[in-house]
Amino acid sequence: MKRKELIKKYIDFFKLKKHKEIPNFSLVPENDSSVLYTTAGMHPLIPYLLGQKHPLGERLCNVQRCLRTQDIDKIGDEVHHTFFEMLGNWSLGNYWKKEAIKYSFEFLTKILKISKEKLAVTCFKGNKYIPKDEESKKIWESLGIRKERIKFLGEKENFWIAGETGPCGPDAEIFFWTSRRKPPKEFNPGDKNWVEIWNNVFMEYEKQKNGNFIKLKQKNVDTGMGVERTLAALSNLEDDYLTECFFPIIKKIETLSGKRYKENKEETKAMRILADHIKASIFIINDGVLPSNTEQGYVLRRLIRRAVRYAYKLGIKKITEIAEPIFEIYDDYNLKKNKEKIISELEREEKKFLKTLEKGLNRFKKLASQKKKLSGKDAFLLYQSFGFPVEMIEEEAKKAQIFFRREDFEREKEGHRVLSRTAAKGKFKSGLVGNNMEVTKLHTATHLLNQALREVLKKDIFQRGSNINEERLRFDFSFDRKLTPEEIKKIEEIVNEKIKENLPVECKEMNLEEAKKVAKGVFDEKYKSLEKIKVYFIGDFSKEICAGPHVKRTGELGEGGRKFKILKEESSSFGVRRIKAALV
Ligand code: SER
Numbered sequence: 001m002k003r004k005e006l007i008k009k010y011i012d013f014f015k016l017k018k019h020k021e022i023p024n025f026s027l028v029p030e031n032d033s034s035v036l037y038t039t040a041g042m043h044p045l046i047p048y049l050l051g052q053k054h055p056l057g058e059r060l061c062n063v064q065r066c067l068r069t070q071d072i073d074k075i076g077d078e079v080h081h082t083f084f085e086m087l088g089n090w091s092l093g094n095y096w097k098k099e100a101i102k103y104s105f106e107f108l109t110k111i112l113k114i115s116k117e118k119l120a121v122t123c124f125k126g127n128k129y130i131p132k133d134e135e136s137k138k139i140w141e142s143l144g145i146r147k148e149r150i151k152f153l154g155e156k157e158n159f160w161i162a163g164e165t166g167p168c169g170p171d172a173e174i175f176f177w178t179s180r181r182k183p184p185k186e187f188n189p190g191d192k193n194w195v196e197i198w199n200n201v202f203m204e205y206e207k208q209k210n211g212n213f214i215k216l217k218q219k220n221v222d223t224g225m226g227v228e229r230t231l232a233a234l235s236n237l238e239d240d241y242l243t244e245c246f247f248p249i250i251k252k253i254e255t256l257s258g259k260r261y262k263e264n265k266e267e268t269k270a271m272r273i274l275a276d277h278i279k280a281s282i283f284i285i286n287d288g289v290l291p292s293n294t295e296q297g298y299v300l301r302r303l304i305r306r307a308v309r310y311a312y313k314l315g316i317k318k319i320t321e322i323a324e325p326i327f328e329i330y331d332d333y334n335l336k337k338n339k340e341k342i343i344s345e346l347e348r349e350e351k352k353f354l355k356t357l358e359k360g361l362n363r364f365k366k367l368a369s370q371k372k373k374l375s376g377k378d379a380f381l382l383y384q385s386f387g388f389p390v391e392m393i394e395e396e397a398k399k400a401q402i403f404f405r406r407e408d409f410e411r412e413k414e415g416h417r418v419l420s421r422t423a424a425k426g427k428f429k430s431g432l433v434g435n436n437m438e439v440t441k442l443h444t445a446t447h448l449l450n451q452a453l454r455e456v457l458k459k460d461i462f463q464r465g466s467n468i469n470e471e472r473l474r475f476d477f478s479f480d481r482k483l484t485p486e487e488i489k490k491i492e493e494i495v496n497e498k499i500k501e502n503l504p505v506e507c508k509e510m511n512l513e514e515a516k517k518v519a520k521g522v523f524d525e526k527y528k529s530l531e532k533i534k535v536y537f538i539g540d541f542s543k544e545i546c547a548g549p550h551v552k553r554t555g556e557l558g559e560g561g562r563k564f565k566i567l568k569e570e571s572s573s574f575g576v577r578r579i580k581a582a583l584v
Contacts, residue, residue, distance in 0.1 A: 001112075001231065001234045001235070002244065003227060003231060003243075003244055003245055003329075004332065006087075006112075006227060006230060006231060006234070007063045007085075007087065007227065009107075009111055009112070010061070010063070010087045010107065010225070011061060011062070011063065011087075013103075013106075013107050013111050014059075014061035014089045014103070015061070017059070017089075017103060018059050019059040019060055019061040019089055019090075020056040020057055020059065020060055020061070021060075021061055021062055022044075022045075022056060022060050022061070022062045023062065024062055024063055024064055024065055025038060025043075025044045025064060025065075026038070026287045026288070027065055027066070027067050027283060027284055027287045027289075028287050028288065028289060028296055028462075029043050029044065030044075030460055030462050035162065035163060036295055036296050036299060037066075037067040037068075037069070037284075037296065037299065038064065038065070038066055038067065039066055039067065039068045039162065040064070040066055040086060040088075040162060040222075040224055041062060041064035041066070041086050041087075041088035041090075041222075041224055042088070042090070042162065042167075042201075042222045042224075043162065045060070045090060045092070045222075046162075046166060046167065047517065048092050049090075049092065049167040049203055049216070049220045049222065050166075050167055050206065050216065050217075050517070051093075051216065051217040051218060054092055057092075058091060058092045058093055058094035059089075059090070059091060059092075059094055059095070060089070060090045060092070061087075061088060061089040061090070062087075062088060063085055063086070063087050063088075063227070064085065064086050064087075064088060065083070065084075065085055065283060065333075066083070066084055066085070066086050067082055067083050067280060067283070067284065067299075068081075068082060068084075069082055069299055069302075069303075075272065075273050075276050075277075076269035076270075076272050076273050077269075077272075078232075078238060078239040078240060078241065079195055079228075079229055079232075079239075079240055081228060081240070081276050081280075082276055082277065082280040082303065083276065083279050083280035083283050084226055084227065084228055085226075085227035085228070085245075086224045086225065086226060086227065087224070087225040087226075087227060087230075088222070088223055088224050088225070089103065089221070089223050090220065090221060090222055090223070091219075091220060091221035092218065092220055093217070093218025093219060093220060095221065096202070096219050096221065097135055097136055097139055097172075097200075097202055097221075098139055099221075100200050100202075100221040100223065101136060101139045101140060101143070101172065101200060102139070102143065104174060104198055104200060104223065105140075105143045108174070108198075112230075112234060114176070114233070114234070116143075116144055116145060117177075117183060118176055118177040118183055119145060119149065119174060119175065119176060119177075120145070120149040120150070120151075120174075120175045120177070120187035120189075120194055121136075121140050121145060121149065121150050121151075121172055121173065121174055121175065121187075122150075122151050122152070122153045122157060122158055122172065122173045122175070122189055123136045123137050123140075123150060123151070123152050123153075123158060123170070123172050124136075124152065124153070124154075124155075124158040124159055124170030124171065124172075125152035125153055125154055125158070126152075127154070127155055127159075129212075129213045130159075130169075130170060130205070130213065132152065133152075133158075133170045133172070133202075136170075136172045136200075136202070137150050137152075140172070146185075148185055148186045148187060149186075149187040150187070151187055151189055153189065157173070157189070158170055158171050158172070158173065159171065160199065160201040160203075160222075161207055164207070164209075165206075165207050165208060165209055165513065166206060166207060166513075167203045167205070167206055167216060167220065167222075168201075168203060168205050168206070168207050168213075169201055169202045169203040169204050169205050169220075170201075170202055171199050171200055171201040171202065172199075172200045172202075173196050173198070173199050173200075174196070174197055174198040174199070174200070175187070175189070175194040175195060175196050175197065176194070176195055176197045176229075176230075176233040177193060177194060178193050178194075178195050178232070178233060178236075178237075178238045179193040179238060180236065180238075181193075193238075195229055195232075195233065196226075196229075197225060197226055197229045197230050197233055198223065198224070198225040198226075198230075199223060199224050199225075200221065200222075200223045201221070201222040201223065201224075202219070202220075202221060203216065203219070203220040203221070203222050204216055204218075204219045204220070208513075209511065209513070227245070228240040228243060228245045228246070231243040231244070231245065241261075241271075241272050241275065244329065245329060246272075246275050246276075246279075248325035248328065248329055249275040249278070249279065249322060249325050249326060249329075250271055250272075250275055251325070252321070252322055252324060252325050253271045253274060253275060253314065253316070253322055254271075256314075256316045256321055256322065257271075257314040257315050257316050258315070259271075259314060259315075267314060270310040270313050270314050271310075271314065273306065273307070273310045274307050274310045274311055274314065274316075274319075274322065275322070277303045277304070277306055277307035277310070278307050278319060278322050278323055278326065278346075279326050280303050281300060281303050281304050281307065281346060282323060282326050282327075282335060282342055282346075283330075283333075283335075284296070284299070284300045284303070285300070285338070285341070285342045285345050285346070285574070286333070286335050286338050286342060287575070288478060288573075288574055288575030288576060290345060290573055290574065291304060291345070291348075291349045291352075301349065304319070304346060304349045304350065304353070305349070305353045305387070305389065306389075307319055308350050308353050308354070309389065309391075309392070318350070319346060319350055320343050320346050320347055320350070323342070323343060323346065327339055338574070341574050345574075353387065356386055356387040356388070357386075357387075357388065357392075359386050360382055360386030360387065360388035360392075361388075361396070363381075363382060363386055364382060364388070364393070364396050364400075365400075367382075368396075368397075368400045368402050371402065372402060372403060373402060373403040373404070374393070374397055374402050374403065374404040375408060376405075376407075376408030376409045376410075376411055376412035377412055379393050379404065379408065379409040379412070380409060380412040380413055380416065383409070383413070384416070390406060390409055393409070394406060436470065438470040438471075439468050439469065439470060440549050440550060440551055441551055441556060441557050441583060442468045442472070442473040442582070442583065443468055443473070443548075443549070443550055444505060444538070444550045444551045444554065444556075444557060445473055445495065445557055445564055445581065445583065446466055446468065446473050446475055447536060447538055447542050447544050447546070447550070448494075448495045448498050448499070448538065448541070448542060448554065448564070449473070449475055449491065449495055449564075449579065449581060450463060450475065450477070450542065450544065451494075451538075451541055451542035452490075452491045452494040452495050452498075453477060453479075453491060455494060456487050456490045456491050456494065457479060457483075457487065459479065461477045461478060461479060462477060462478040463475070463476070463477055464476040464477055464478055464572070464576045465572070465576075471582060472567065472580050472581065472582045473580070473581050473582070474578065474579070474580050475578070475579045475580075475581070476572045476576050476577070476578045476579075477576065477577055477579075478575060478576055478577075479575075479576070479577045480575050482569070482571075482577075483569050483577070488566050488569060491566065492563075492564055492565060492566055495564040496558075496563055496564050498538070498539070498541055498554055499554045499555065499557045499558040499563075499564060500555075500558065501539065501554065502553050502554055502555030503538050503539030503541060503553065503554045504538075504539060504552070504553055505536060505537070505538050505550045505551055505552060505553060505554065506536070506537045507534050507535070507536050507537075507548060507550070508534070508535050508537065509532040509533065509534055509535075510532065510533060510535060511532060511533065512533055515533040515535050515545050518535060518543055519535045519543040519544055519545050533545055534546060534547060534548055536548065536550055538554060539554075557583055558583075562583040562584060563583065563584060564581060564582075564583055565581060565582055565583075565584045566579055566580070566581045567580045567581055567582055568580040
């Protein structure tokens, strides 16, 4: 079966079961700090899983692009990927276990025509808070899955939560027998031939910060089926990289490297990593992220640099050549529209990395000529100042026959992480730099601008950066085209209107979960370490998570007859616009 056909079959099936299709959202989650990237289809649905009404109803489905980097070390085997597509169906307080399991079973056996002899399931065995999931087991049995094929496992395997807190619950995972050999009667979840293809999460709990589980207002179902794995299963392939989602990339790598896939274990692994990382990088750049040293940009940088290293190992000197087939495989994503941009970003990062490596290598040689042992500090310097990956430090040390222990490096790195976290907290608490009245006014103006943008552009604008000095504010936000003069005028009018209304600016403190429910804002790393978060309300016009400070009333911005004016609107980076504005 073809990828597009599988996706269509899934969506059509659930539409028939009265589900509404929701969009395939960006890899960069909006206003959700629990993850840097969308790791599952449920991320954009968190408020609705918690009880808010979804405009499309209680039964939803989609195909969602996802990115998971927690398994990055597993990439290289047959079934793990950083980027993948997930098919999902949801019940938001609507149907429950019986219907969910029946739908899964019907789709697998009737639509995909998979024999039930090739299926097995794991259910949750319970813990001190939540009972064993006997109910799911009975439903699977009633559908004809033999009891030898149903196993109970613990929290690690059969309890699903996206981050540390939030909606969660026991799950039932469906496994497929991938080997050409006859499936054994008894299911052993540890046997690699059984591959998990679909997960049904029964979300009826919310995990709180103190570790307690409370019951949600409603019982939800959240399912996720891996497109790549399912395609492999349907074609009797034991390797996702042989499906159409990867094989054209692998072929290109073969041509460029002159090496054959599956001939040599190490090279096969390198080919898979390379194919996976280039694909992930393309999708990330397409969603507006650029390589950098923080957050999403840092993940992208690591993926590209890792790809470059593996390309070199395979004798490929230019990673962009590998990118070509990806634009064809995923022509339904409109990647081609941004092709030039994507390729140039990949090229730029590759060059940067090579320069860095050269410098790092020189530094390494210098150190190596002076010492017999490379300390954790030396290695950390190479890593931090020269971007030298630790694996390369290990390799170079081996070549130069210098003693080096990776643990020393890891210890040093951890020490720095703690230090920088503390520093970040301090900086955050001290609020804005150059904290004077002009800056404070422009800060409040930034909030008004942000909300006015949302109203005029009718989009959930996502703040990408803000910088304020005494003269002007600068605001970067996610949006993919130039604003029209009419839109600019309208935005200015709204902000000036709100200044005239002399709205009160109030600050309320709340914990992260509450804050996320009520307000917009940039939920990033810095908030995670704080107990209480400030949310600024400007009348009932704007609500934003923010550390302040702000003026007391919006009228202060208009004192002396001043008006809010947009000085410039331009592109800041790909998919990001920049506005400079002032009170004049
Ligand atoms: N959220 C669950 C998962 O990722 C089901 O989609 O497995």
